Amino acid sequence: xxxxxxxxxxxAAAGTVGRVIGTEDATPLEYWVGIADDQFxxxxxxxxxxxxxxxxxxxELYGMVEQVRARHEGAQYDSDVFLIEGGLLPAQVSxxxxxxxxxVEPEVFVPPLPGTxxxxxxxxxxxxxxxxxxxxxxxxxxxxRDGEPFFIDKEFLDGSRGAHVNISxxxxxxxxxxxxxxxxxxxxxxxxxxxxxxNTKALIFNVKGEDLLFLDHHNARLDEAQRERYGLLGLQPGxxxxxxxxxxxxxxxxxxxxxxxxxxxxxxPFFWTIAEFCKQRLLPFLFADAEDDRQQYTMVVHNVARRLxxxxxxxxxxxxxxxxxxTRFRELVELVDDRLNDDATVADWAGRAIGGxxxxxxxxxxxxxxxxxxxxxxxxxxxRSSHPVDxxxxxxxxxxxxxxNDRAKRFVVGVVLRQAFQAKEASGTAEPxxxxxxxxxxxxxxxxxxxxIKELLLDVAERGRSxxxxxxxxxxxxxxxxxxxxxxxxxxxxxxxxxxxATRGEYGWLPVVQRQRSTIIKPGTMIVSQPQLPVPVVVEFxxxxxxxxxxxxxxxxxxxxxxxxxxxxxxxxxxx
Amino acid sequence: xxxxxxxxxxxxxxxxxxxxxxxxxxxVDAECEVPVDAWAPRSPAPGTTVPxxxxxxxxxxxxxxxxxxxSDRGSVHQGICASYAAGVVRCNGSATVVDxxxxxxxxxxxxxxxxxxxxxGRFGVCPVTDSAGDALSLALQGAMADLxxxxxxxxxxxxxxxxxxxxxxxxxxxxxxxxxxxHHVAYLPAVVQxxxxxxxxxxxxxxxxxxxxxRRWSWYLRLPGDRSxxxAGVVRCxxxxxxxxxxxxxxxxxxxxxxxRFASEAHKDARAPQNLYPxxxxxxxxxxxxGDARLLYRSLRQAA
Numbered sequence: 001x002x003x004x005x006x007x008x009x010x011x012a013a014a015g016t017v018g019r020v021i022g023t024e025d026a027t028p029l030e031y032w033v034g035i036a037d038d039q040f041x042x043x044x045x046x047x048x049x050x051x052x053x054x055x056x057x058x059x060e061l062y063g064m065v066e067q068v069r070a071r072h073e074g075a076q077y078d079s080d081v082f083l084i085e086g087g088l089l090p091a092q093v094s095x096x097x098x099x100x101x102x103x104v105e106p107e108v109f110v111p112p113l114p115g116t117x118x119x120x121x122x123x124x125x126x127x128x129x130x131x132x133x134x135x136x137x138x139x140x141x142x143x144x145r146d147g148e149p150f151f152i153d154k155e156f157l158d159g160s161r162g163a164h165v166n167i168s169x170x171x172x173x174x175x176x177x178x179x180x181x182x183x184x185x186x187x188x189x190x191x192x193x194x195x196x197x198x199n200t201k202a203l204i205f206n207v208k209g210e211d212l213l214f215l216d217h218h219n220a221r222l223d224e225a226q227r228e229r230y231g232l233l234g235l236q237p238g239x240x241x242x243x244x245x246x247x248x249x250x251x252x253x254x255x256x257x258x259x260x261x262x263x264x265x266x267x268x269p270f271f272w273t274i275a276e277f278c279k280q281r282l283l284p285f286l287f288a289d290a291e292d293d294r295q296q297y298t299m300v301v302h303n304v305a306r307r308l309x310x311x312x313x314x315x316x317x318x319x320x321x322x323x324x325x326x327t328r329f330r331e332l333v334e335l336v337d338d339r340l341n342d343d344a345t346v347a348d349w350a351g352r353a354i355g356g357x358x359x360x361x362x363x364x365x366x367x368x369x370x371x372x373x374x375x376x377x378x379x380x381x382x383x384r385s386s387h388p389v390d391x392x393x394x395x396x397x398x399x400x401x402x403x404x405n406d407r408a409k410r411f412v413v414g415v416v417l418r419q420a421f422q423a424k425e426a427s428g429t430a431e432p433x434x435x436x437x438x439x440x441x442x443x444x445x446x447x448x449x450x451x452x453i454k455e456l457l458l459d460v461a462e463r464g465r466s467x468x469x470x471x472x473x474x475x476x477x478x479x480x481x482x483x484x485x486x487x488x489x490x491x492x493x494x495x496x497x498x499x500x501x502a503t504r505g506e507y508g509w510l511p512v513v514q515r516q517r518s519t520i521i522k523p524g525t526m527i528v529s530q531p532q533l534p535v536p537v538v539v540e541f542x543x544x545x546x547x548x549x550x551x552x553x554x555x556x557x558x559x560x561x562x563x564x565x566x567x568x569x570x571x572x573x574x575x576x
Numbered sequence: 577x578x579x580x581x582x583x584x585x586x587x588x589x590x591x592x593x594x595x596x597x598x599x600x601x602x603x604v605d606a607e608c609e610v611p612v613d614a615w616a617p618r619s620p621a622p623g624t625t626v627p628x629x630x631x632x633x634x635x636x637x638x639x640x641x642x643x644x645x646x647s648d649r650g651s652v653h654q655g656i657c658a659s660y661a662a663g664v665v666r667c668n669g670s671a672t673v674v675d676x677x678x679x680x681x682x683x684x685x686x687x688x689x690x691x692x693x694x695x696x697g698r699f700g701v702c703p704v705t706d707s708a709g710d711a712l713s714l715a716l717q718g719a720m721a722d723l724x725x726x727x728x729x730x731x732x733x734x735x736x737x738x739x740x741x742x743x744x745x746x747x748x749x750x751x752x753x754x755x756x757x758x759h760h761v762a763y764l765p766a767v768v769q770x771x772x773x774x775x776x777x778x779x780x781x782x783x784x785x786x787x788x789x790x791r792r793w794s795w796y797l798r799l800p801g802d803r804s805x806x807x808a809g810v811v812r813c814x815x816x817x818x819x820x821x822x823x824x825x826x827x828x829x830x831x832x833x834x835x836x837r838f839a840s841e842a843h844k845d846a847r848a849p850q851n852l853y854p855x856x857x858x859x860x861x862x863x864x865x866x867g868d869a870r871l872l873y874r875s876l877r878q879a880a
Contacts, residue, residue, distance in 0.1 A: 074857055077844055083853050088838055090671040090857040 015119045017041055020049065021096055022114030028061070028104060031111065033097045033118045041065050041097040041120075043517075044145040044538050046129045048121040049112050059108050062121060062129030063099035064535050067513045070095040100511065100535045102129050122148075131532045137192040140233035141183065141528055142539030149233050150539045152183075152491060152530050154192045159430055162490025162531055163465035166441075166481075167474040168507075169495030175523045176474040176495055177211060178548065180204075180437045182541045183472065187435070188395065189235050199432035203391055203420055205413055206400040207439045213263045214547035215396060216243035220554045222545050229542035237545035244394035246270040248404055248412070251375040256387070259403050262550035270389050270399065272415065273317030274326055274379040278308040282377075285414035286369045288451040289407065296355075297362040303351040304336055304362075317379035327379040330370050337363050372405040376412065389416050391423065391434070406443075413444055414453040421460060421469060430468030436460070441473040442480040454482060461488040478506040492529045494536075496521045510536055580804030585846035592807055593760035602787060604763050608821045609782035615771050617779040620829035627736040628668060630834055632854045633728045633752070634740040635662035635720040636862040638869060639713075641876045645686035654707045655684025657692065657699050657876055658716045661862040662723040664731060665854040667838075673858060675727045678865050680872075683715045694875035696867065725749050736830060740855050743814050744790050753831055754792070754814040757850040763794060763812070772796060773806025780832040783824045791817040793824035797832045799839040801849035809839070809849050 018035040020026050035041050045065040052058050072084060074091035083089035099118075105128070112118075121129045126148060132138060138151035156162040165183065167176045184202050187193060193200050206212040216239050230237040249256035249269040258269040272282060283305040287297075311319035311326075318327035326332050339345040340359050350359050381387070391397050399416055401409045417436065424434055438444065438457075445457040460471050461484060473489070475481050479501065486492075492509060497518040501507075507515060509529050514536055518527060524543070529536035547553040582590050606612050637660035645653045663676030681702040682692055692699040704715045724739065731737050733751055743754035762769060763786045771781055777800035786794045794814040801809045813831055815824060839849035845856055 074861060080844075084671065087667050087670045088853040090665045090673045090854060090861065092673075 016117040017047065017120050018097070018118050020112045020114050020116045020118060024096075026111045026114055028109040028111050029101045030066075031063075031099055031101075033099055035068075035095040035097055040095075041068055042145060043068060043513075045097075046102075046121040046126045046144075047097075047099055047118050048125055048129060049116050049118045051110060051112055051116060053108065053110065057106075057108065059110060060103075060105045060128075061101055061112055062103040062105070062125075063101045064129070064537070065097045066100045066511055066535065067098040068095065069097075102533055102535055103131060130537070134532060137194070138190075139183070139192045140186045140190050140235060142526065142541040143229060143232060144537060144539055147232065150528070150537055152528070153532055154187075156490040156530055156532070157187070157470065158193075158433055159465040159468060159470065163470050164461060164489040165470075165472040165491040165493060166478065166486050166489035167472070167493040167495065167526075168478045168497065168501075169474075169476065169526075170498055171208070171476055173496040173523050175526075176493075177208075177437070177439055178524075178544055179493060179495070179526050179541055180439075180472045180474060181212065181215065181546070182544065184396070184435060184437065185240065185545070186233070186235060188240070189238075190233075193433075196432045198395075200395070200435070201391055201432065202396045202435040202437065203416065204396060204398045204437040205416075205439065206398050206402055207409070208402050210260065210262050210400070210402065210550075211548045212398050213245055213247075213260060213267070213400060214549065214553055215240040215245075215398060216266070217547040217553040219543070219545055219547045219552045221552050222543055226543040226545075230545060233542070237542070239546040240396050242395035243398065244268070244390065244396070245398045245400065246389055247400040248408070249375050249381075253375075254380065256375070256378075256381045258400075260400065267400075269387065270412075271376045271378055271381070271387050273387070274319050274329065274332055274377060275311070275313035275317050276388070277329075277332075277377045278311040278319050279313065280415075281305045281309055282411070282415055283308060284452045285411045285418075286373065286407070287365065288410040288414055288453045290446065290449050290451070292365065292451065294449075295361055295365070296358045297365070300340075300350045300354055300359060300362045304340075304349055307339075307349050308332075308336075314379075317381075319379075329374040329377040332377075333366050333370050336366060369407055369411075372408045373411060376404075376408060389419065391420055410444065410451075410453055413438065414456060417453065417456050417460070421456060421464075421467070424464075424467045424469045427468075430466060432468070434469045435472060436469060437472045437474075439474040441475040441485065442477060445473075445482040445485045447480055447482055457485055458482065461485045477501050477504075479504045490531055492536075494518050494521075494527045495525070496523070514538070580808075583802050583804070583808060583842055583848060584850075588847050589758075591758050591810075591847075591850055593758060602761065602763065604765060605785040606765055606782070608785050608793075609825055612765070615782060617771060617775045618782060618832075619776075619779050620833045621826075624826075624829040624833050626834045627734075627830055629732075629735040630667045630738060630838075630854075631674075631728065631731045631735050632665045632667070632738045632740065632852065632858060633662065633724050633731075633749075634855050634858045634862065635660060635724045636859055636866065637661075637716055637720045638863075638866055639716070640680070640869065640872045643682065643684070643692075643876075643880070645684050645689070647687050649687075651686075653684050653686035654712070655682055655686060655689075655704075656712050656716065657682045659697075659866045659872065660716065660720040660723060661865055662720060662727045663858050663862050664727050665858045666731070666735070667854055671854050671857065673861055675730065676858075676862060676865055677723060677727055678862075678867075679719070679723060681716075681719060683712050683719075692876065692879055694872070694879040696872055696875040699876075728752065736827075736834060738831075738835075738852075738855075740859075743792055743816070750816045750818060752815070753827065755835075755852070755855075756812040756814065757847065759807075759810075759812060764796075772810055775810065777801070777803075777809065778832060778836050780828055783821060783828055785817065786814070793817060793819065793821070793828075795828045795832075797828075797835065799849040800836050801839060802842065811835075811850050 017039045018033040021032045021034045024032040048062050072091045073094045084091045135153040137154035139154050141152040144150050169176050245267045247258035247260045247267050250259040256269045258267040260267050311321045339349040401412050445454045499519045502515045525540050527536045640657045643655045659680045661678040666674050680697045680699045682699045683702045685704045685707040689701045737752040738755050739752045775798040780795045780797035783795045792814040799809040838852040842848040845851045
């Protein structure tokens with residue numbers, strides 16, 4: 001009997017990476033593998049093993065390495081390591097890997113037997129382990145640690161079996177928005193959407209910095225290695241082809257030129273006329289704060305909105321209310337204030353039996369909005385072409401709101417989201433899909449309270465799947481977002497998490513090791529969970545092929561003004 | 577009067593056998609290296625070097641079951657089923673168990689003895705001429721010693737080979753040093769017993785020639801550690817008498833220089849410091865490889 005025969009780490013066959021160990025329970029759902037001396041397994045490696053049942057049936061178990069450990073066998077005390085390293089005490093380093101089962105084929109849930117040879121799954125076998133063969137349409141979602149592509153089932157994105165993506169992670173290092181845009185890029189360029197690709201639209205709210213204002217520019221920093229990564233995913237690197245960028249007008253600028261810092265051309269302003277504000281009952285979106293939720297004036301808001309709806313629009317976008325012509329938001333607010341303070345009209349405008357205090361609170365709050373929103377709600381701009389957000393002009397529409405005050409952000413998000421939602425409702429068909437990328441979900445759909453935007457987002461989360469409006473939401477902390485919004489997301493993604501946040505129940509779908517991992521995860525790496533796969537997978541996505549800031553553009557201004565946008569005012573000096 | 581606590585855990589008894597301090601009747605020649613009146617602790621001679629490689633050999637044995645064998649002729653014989661193992665640790669910068677072998681045998685004087693095949697191992701045949709007294713147990717010990725010889729055979733000659741226990745049973749291991757932790761007999765004449773308490777760690781006594789039938793060179797050395805009493809941490813080494821006294825003294829110096837670093841500490845070993853780390857590690861490994869005793873007992877019962 002030679003020693004080698006006794007050595008359990010000696011692999012029996014080529015391709016074997018180790019054997020199932022018998023000192024830890026082996027179950028159909030998880031087991032440990034002793035790794036052979038000349039092999040290694042790392043986290044996220046995909047492995048496979050076979051078990052033959054007594055009746056001759058062969059069961060294939062596929063799994064993914066969740067944890068790897070190494071320890072000294074033969075050591076009794078921690079300090080034995082010094083004796084062992086000093087050559088005084090014999091010991092063996094044993095390495096083992098914990099495997100979480102991803103698939104059992106056929107579905108006979110038997111444990112692997114200790115001693116069973118385990119092999120690394122590559123190629124088609126890896127695809128089977130990760131259910132890629134079940135996917136009719138695969139959307140590339142990044143590369144796993146070993147440089148192999150990882151896919152998401154399109155059916156869980158487009159509403160046929162599930163919809164919505166939710167991304168959590170600390171700002172700055174989690175690269176949430178970049179991953180959201182990468183997913184969009186992948187959807188639009190991988191061919192997964194088929195013929196519907198051209199008509200599928202995306203609406204992106206740019207909430208921070210000017211990161212998303214260069215989606216239509218090549219990224220000059222994209223090197224060859226990153227291009228190859230795109231190649232591995234079956235994607236051609238490049239910018240988004242059809243991008244429309246809208247930004248709020250510069251406050252105080254009579255021409256409503258868009259307020260953007262780094263991008264000079266191809267940005268159109270967006271605002272709403274007083275007439276649209278009244279007709280479309282946009283007033284409630286001014287009262288979408290948590291603060292508003294605590295007030296009693298919801299009734300007043302709705303009554304005033306109803307009165308404004310009756311206003312007569314004028315050609316210039318203004319309105320005439322009870323004979324008074326209004327072209328500025330401030331004038332409108334003053335008129336409302338006037339009516340509410342007049343005993344003769346207050347019942348008609350605010351509603352019956354509304355207390356003076358409630359009306360007062362409403363008016364104060366309304367006045368508070370004037371400074372932040374008067375450049376967004378106006379009828380004093382002469383050139384009025386393309387001022388509303390046109391979601392159909394381009395495949396990707398970026399609505400820049402990063403310069404706006406919180407209240408104005410809410411207003412814009414609420415109004416544009418409702419516009420998209422109503423458009424989908426009116427169209428009556430799910431296809432083509434409308435994707436909506438929204439960061440800071442905790443602001444728009446907070447866990448506590450209610451607001452018009454939250455109602456809207458809940459509607460999107462719950463009915464969007466059938467309507468064809470797909471939310472790619474992101475937030476720092478999923479624990480602060482309305483449960484139903486997160487729960488309705490088929491695809492969950494996590495970047496770097498704060499360690500306190502990582503322990504919350506909202507991340508219960510993350511195995512313990514991955515929770516730990518999420519606290520040290522690097523930018524460009526995400527943990528992706530999809531319904532078919534019981535284990536979330538850590539993926540790296542390639543460096544964006546589109547510029548994310550001015551310095552990454554190739555210096556030129558990029559594509560000439562995209563259709564439907566123009567930034568050159570008729571008279572640039574008007575209003576000075 | 578001064579009381580000190582024995583370093584060894586009580587389960588292991590004392591490194592000093594009951595008669596250890598009594599003067600022995602065995603033949604002892606204490607004047608080989610130095611005259612008796614020149615006896616004093618000796619430090620390794622200047623220029624002595626630690627061997628590049630030291631190999632430790634040890635064996636373990638366990639009786640799995642006692643068996644009764646009824647021969648075809650009707651006679652009843654006693655026997656034992658035992659597992660035993662031997663292995664080598666080579667220490668040359670790292671300590672590695674290079675060879676560990678396990679054997680299972682049935683020892684009995686029954687005629688026509690056949691191997692016992694169980695689900696968890698095959699017990700080969702080891703015929704014994706006599707099963708009286710502790711003959712079976714001695715046969716097992718002999719078989720283990722043979723296995724120790726076998727596993728240490730590939731160790732190169734220039735390597736210091738240390739065998740756990742006296743050399744007595746280990747014929748064919750000429751270049752080995754026997755390492756004796758427990759002193760059953762004091763081989764020192766009373767006049768030089770006084771030298772032992774004077775030993776500092778890393779010092780040895782001069783070389784003696786001991787024994788009548790099994791003659792060998794021997795010396796005592798002190799390992800580092802507790803010195804609560806005069807014999808604390810003292811071990812005895814022995815080598816084959818085929819060497820010259822000068823050779824024996826050189827080996828003794830080498831051992832005295834090399835072994836103290838392997839001495840164990842009290843909190844890690846119940847027989848510290850005498851139970852050397854590599855030997856303790858090897859013994860654990862060998863015991864582990866013997867397998868689970870209850871499982872083997874069950875399989876033997878099933879096979880019988």
